[in-house]
Amino acid sequence: MFSVLRIPKLGRVWAGQFVSMIGDGVYAVTVSLYLLPRADAAQALGTLLAATALGSIVTLVLGGALADRIRRSVVICAADLLRILGIGALLLSGPDTSLWLLAFLGVVFGCGAGIHRPAYTALIAQLAGRDNRREASALRAATSRFTGIIGPVVGGAVAASWSPGRGLLINIITFVFSIATLAKLNEPSVNSRKDNAERGGLVREALDGVAYVRGRRWMFAIMLQGTAQAALVIAPMAVVVPMAMGGRGPAALSLVTSATACGALAATLTAARIRSRRPGTIAMLGLLCELPQIVAVAADAPTEWIVTFSFLAGAGASVFAVLWGAALQERTPDAMLGRVYALDALLTQALMPVCTAAAGFLLGLLPISAVTSFAACALLLTVAAVLPVPGVAALGVPPKNDDAEVTPDRKPSAQARNQAGGGQPSH
Template sequence: MSAQKSAEERAGAEPGRDSLRAHPRFLRVWAGQASGAVGDQLLPVALSLYILHRGGGAGEVGLVLGGRAVSLVVCLLAGGVLADRMRRTRILFAADLFRAGILLLAALVLPVVPLAALPLLTTLTGAGEALSRPAARSLVPTLLPDSLLERGNALVAGAHRSSAVLGALSGVSLVALVGVRPALFLASLVFALGALTVLRVPDRAPAPAAGQDRRSVLAEAAYGLRAVRGQPWAMAVMATVCLHLFAGSATALTLLPVVSRQHFGGDVAYGVVLSAMAIGALPALALAGRWRPRLPGTVSMLILTLYGLVPLSLAAPFPLPWVIVCFALGGFVVELYFVYWATALQRAFPSDALGKVFALDQLSAYALLPLGYALVGPMVSTAGTTGTLVGGGLVVVASSLLCLAVPGVARLGAQPEKDSSAVAPEAPLPAGSPGA
């Protein structure tokens, strides 16, 4: 009973209330992250259309999208280390305020900025995102009790997806009606609102593990690496998602605005298809928040094979209604997987390593993404648009199925439930050991 009480107090909840509404600190952080998600989606949409309007092509779009990916790869681990050393709400505030300032400056000077310099804009905003991601995700289990983690993660992902719909449609609409500069002003405003939302949320810096002094930055990073290496199932899933982004997302997102102009009538189709992916995720979040499958990893990897339809739908291309359906299905399977995956990491790793684990998760996912964006243009020149998209879809399907062969993936590291008549082990596994 005392453990349950302390968990409720730590999460800032009213004791006895098994509801997210009883955790106001979590809801404030959630609202701030939802605001920032609008800006995260609005910026790449607006810049991609701006490049096409200025006469650029798939290569230039890929470089702009790749700028964000490069920044994430370079800065995520630093963000994870900071998330385990500082107050996480301060990191979120600083990251949102930084992005707001960068976008405001970009909106003011955009008329004199050449296309070749636009990747710098996405690189700088990506740095702010890299700092905020580990802090936001490792903050969730400090604000909610264990029984509400699935619901909390589902609500966070739902806010991101709902905001992505608004961001995509706002980006397309603003660029079409009044130009890219108002879109950048709006993105700056939503980041500023996100910063204000978390400004007064009470929070404490994570304490070092018992008996350990605060480590150096390099030692902290090495500690996070050792924690992940001790969980082979986690490494396998991270590698699989890395291939998905490299082969599936990079090709589909780079070629979608090009295919939309060539086959679907223009920029409006681009925004509609992106919004369909975000909308398709919402029923998955409702499902994942309440359904706890016995083998969450098996469910996740099998449904992620359907993400291959995202690039494949553009290869023919399918008629626009079918492309919309495929992207919506892609959003559904990604978010169903994400809720189970984030919850598994929050339960499997200690608090003083969690920020670094989430940073390594994101770092591994984006490790090959800059290369993927950079290769789209040359691949289209060599294999054609159809060949590039078909190859990306096949890599997604094959890697998802191969991941299931790794021990521990089926349960995402969770121990199988033991029968009450079974003999208890002599001693519990130490925290952070493989399979713990």
């Protein structure tokens, strides 16, 4: 896994993103604590998170098309600049700023996140080369999990020792470091200017990515499952957990966040070794490991129990992420990686803005137990609904049959068919 760091440009990109992701972990804890003193803390946090998700949705698909069209390091730098502007403005306006300004800044930050995600994922895969794709994917996932452990711990320590605002400032500094490592990277372009001209505009390219995914029913079904789970489970829990644990002090919230990341890291280091004819079944059942955490939060269990179950939740989610990510990268041509990753992220976040905001307001009307009970039922139903779809259990069908999944009335464009036929990798 770490052998790919010997590739000079990849190692350089990884270093910058490693530091940047630590900053993201700091932000996850400190932004909640930054807004916690407000009388309407739940509504403020829900508004900010919902607006961030909305910004991501607005830019994800076009961001994926950009990542497949121009140098991906340039796209990442632009994304970092947007996030610097969003956090800087939040610091200047203060924690008591209006909900409308919080919503606007959340959109700015979310736009940066939406542009960044497909570009970074595709850049790592591109620099590694197809022969090292699995190792690079595992390194990226492990880095995300590890920084998810360190970042919240640093954020909690900074918030307790100084202030949450200092934590937000640290996040800005990490983005500056990321931009410095990407300057003059000069990675090879995926497509020439001639190719880009023949492919048409960004909207056409984005639609080609949608057509590619819709032509693979198993892939589309899992992405839709992610939409439902993110909206009905992840969105409400994103508000419930900070509100439930924030009152117990910065250390409690940091422990829960870090425990989730620890479980995810442990699973990331081992999930790639899973060998099964039904990896999709294992991946989907891994999501059910989130149930104990939801139940523990609903029952207002002791912190140590919630921390333990958070570890389990992170492990289960990571098993899904590793197996699903491997299936995507093995089925998708290089020139379409950005768009497919972007569509996956887009569908995951499609309903999160509304549901996150709704969760924030519902917590002012309903007890935490009611919101978490709904989330638990939704988790069970979304997993049960997707498992019977053909191809889900095996995470795809053999490559020779994959193109046959395109239904007559939902054919992709000629560009998408040519890319799928000429670049489809085998297992």
